[in-house]
Amino acid sequence: MQLPLKLERRSKQTLQSQLFEQIRGLILSGKLKPGTPMPATRSLSEQLGVSRNTVLLAYDRLIAEDYLQTQEAVGTYVNSHLPMDSLVLKAPTQPLVLPEKPQARRHPVLFRGRAQKVANSQQNRLALDFRVGRLDPHSFPVKTWRRLILRHLNAGGANLTEYRDPAGILALREAIANHLGPARGIVVTPEQVIVVSGSQQALNIVARLLVGQGTRVVTECPCYQGAAYVFESYGAQLHPVPVDKYGLQVSKLPPTPVSLAYVTPSHQYPMGSTLSLKRRVQLLDWAGQVGAYLIEDDYDSDFRHNGSPLTALAGLDPYGCVIYMGTVSKSIGAGLRLGYVVVPGELVEPAKTVKALLDSGNPWLDQAVLADLISSGSYAKHLRQIRRMYLRRRDCLIAALKSHFGEVTLSGLEGGMHIVWHLPPDFPTAAEVQAIAQEVGVGIYTLESGGAYDYGHKEYSERTLILGYSSLPELQIREGIARVATALANTLGHSKQRYTDNPNAGQGKGHPSPKPKVLSN
Template sequence: MSPRHRCKPEPDPWPRACMIAGACHPDLGRPAGRRDLHPGGFVLLWLLRYVRDARLRRSTCPSIDGAAPGTQPGHPAIVRTGFRMSLLIDLQRDGDVTLQEQIYRFIRDRILDGSYRNGFQLPSTRELAQSLKIARNTAMLAYDWLTTEGYIETRRGAGTFVCETLTDMEVPAEPRQAAVRRRNSALLRKVARYETPVLISRTTKRPRFDFWYGKPDARLFPGSVWRRLTLENLSHAAAVNFSDYGDQAGNFALRQAIAEHLGRVRGLFVRPDQIIVTAGAQEGLNIVGRLFVSADTTFHIEDPGYGAVASVMESYGAEIAPVPVDGDGLCVECLPESGQTLVYTTPSHQFPTGAVLSLARRQALIDWAERTDAFIIEDDYDSEIVFDRPPLAALASIDRCERVIYLGSFSKVIGAGIRLGYLVLPASLVSAAIAVKSLGSYGNPWLDQAILADFMREGHFQAHLRRVRTAYRARRDVLLRALAVGLGPEVEVSGQEGGLHVLCRLPPHLGPASALAAKAWEAGVGLYTPEQAGVRTHAAHFGDRALVMGYAALQEDEIERAISRVAACLDGTAAG
């Protein structure tokens, strides 16, 4: 018997349990006397007797993958119901093929195509008969047939398994699952030719000092306040809110808190019913795409710009048209004067250059949208993090013709794991947007929205915003000084007035940015070229001389140590 299937006997808890319960002897029958049990002993004995009976009804050997008894992971054609394991066989009871032959073919085919691997455990004939509502003799005949041909074997006291000796049999070179995966991949290439957005998750291997952009510092998360608000919401309204559907547009208290915050901080005064809560900004982009994009829609994106939004709109059939960006943001004069168009912009801190759209261009963009009957998507992704200038009012705040769709997120201030964002829409679009959102989901989780609503209503969001601004400003200052010392004063930095990242342009004598990033990675420092950071550009804007550097998640001493390591890498990458 293979070592992986050798069963290790489990200690029987019954004798000790009976002693604890006060029984006179550890027999499975009734205890010696009622007076020998302390209060609650009958319940304990009944529970343990149930557990012991359950153990007797199932195999004590783990499956081929080392799974616990009662499971067969990775095999959709086999399940356990209660303590019984069954095969999902669609038996044709009125066909020409006998029931035992149908069972035989089903198991044989899955052994040959690799679904049931060597050592895979099958249900007993009794379990199979009960699950398929057939005579046990029929199941036994099918198993005898499989045993005779060498497909399965019975191990005394353990159960029925696929034979270990099947490696010598002629098995198809490519299992059925591989063929299915290849076919599905070909299908996906036809319907999804856009790239997957670049994400950094906890499961991604990261260097010790990581300058990934847009990532807030998890150490600043307001854990104690969040924990208190979680417990409060669970204690007074959990039963009703967990069992019922919420408002498809989002928790009204949260929408009200967002509306108040936008009026106070972004100069955008809207009603709560103009706001739709989303699962981050990405869902908001998908709602807009589904609302507006058709085969003849042109989607204008900043160049260079955020690649993920272009991928979303391409998935709905839009034609992507790049619009140049300079030091004052989007070049409005480059937009066309006709056609069914949408334009996407990050006016408060352009990604990735950090440029701020000037007031003159903001007004010109609004006028263009009214003149051409176009809509503007304003992504205000990190506008609340500002250092050296007063916050500018949102582009939507000067819109008097309902042409701006405002997109907001809590990912940069609180964290991406919260997965909450919002859309602010012109009143004429709200009903249609709610209908579109409902096609994808019936709303966001109640608890997360309720916690965030209380967090904002009680003033914790504003306090947290002040705290992170102070911390990130100090880290920005350290980064600028370290870059000037470690890489030299010729390094050009833009976007440092706010946000969570800066764009660094390297002088030619430092060599290609991609080579420096590769060397830094080996030294434990994560540096990223615009392409690696998910930037889409249709022109040679950077010429392998740029790095997108996020600094918010690193403390001051970590930034200094990281840039020192980068400086040490320069000798191996400099072109001279």
């Protein structure tokens, strides 16, 4: 029997591989059925004009992978039980008929919750998007990351095939602990560090430890939407405390017992203020008095533009009450899904148990690469580079707003990756300005659409816009603000002279444009 085979001698694929693939294809397509005898190796080699050894090696591989069988005195034939039979579900020969019985109602879904706004959830990406939390893809340290990945792949061994410590590999936890000392003034042991899949998982771990139905949880107002929604989903009773230009208004904290308080002291989200040292001390004293744990979300503290960063709450904590959260989503990339939470000693074991129940730990390879990146000093170098880039982009955004809109009131300038624009009384609402901007391909965001939660306070939601600047080059920043200015002028019928690229517009000849009003500490 001759088989319909044709080998290409000029192909990059070896003759042996071509022969294996073609015979395998005949078997899987059903042209060679189970039990069919195969030609003798000598006959097939003569048919194809190749060495018998080539056919022998191809047959050996087909036998090793269970496509062919060989039996003494019988020869070689197609296996009756092909390997694909165990991988592919066969359709039933007869339709399944179930007896007619009354169907009981299924158990209701017990989960109740809302999903927060995610930076890349918008399907139709706008041409010039000032969305908060997005990084410039060109800022990712591709060369360094590739080099470290290859190094760890070559020496990975059992690390790639076995489960590791759910709390994270020791090398990364040590690197994080060593980084936090000089960077944030936190003295911590590696045992207190738990590697997580970003801030949302850290919040869920803490909520599972400390929040139940009716648990009182303090949050800033406005606050990060993802945090409020997590606590809400566990049944928490949320207690909002307003913020001002100095951060959380500590004097308005409840005097009665509270289980947990969530704060963003380095760069309040979304308003951008930095909690003063005096208020930090007062906040810690309050936590000690009412028996509360404090969650310190330090989401973008690596980017301080004006002055030196203040010591983190966790670095000032005399009570052991601060749960510190950090992430690389804002410094390297959210696609890595890597962050960490530092917990007080009494929470280490329970937190590790929750992490193990959630996912048994993060992927080893990315952890190993990040550990090397931090320990080698490459991470610090990377931070210095993008910090300078973000500062230039922040300054460009401020200048563009001043150029087109004259006197603007801004907050959140001290650091981070976004600023807050407080709209003047004669402007449309924040939602209307956002809609006008979207019509011309520009994304600027209200608090809600930008991932913040304001508890329905109109003074925040109706007159405030958030603009992220980390992902846009300076040319696009200028173009984006120019488009918004033109669109507003056209929509509202205002004089276009007010919205012009001329920095002296509306000020008279020789007069500089006004400086923005800055709400800062």
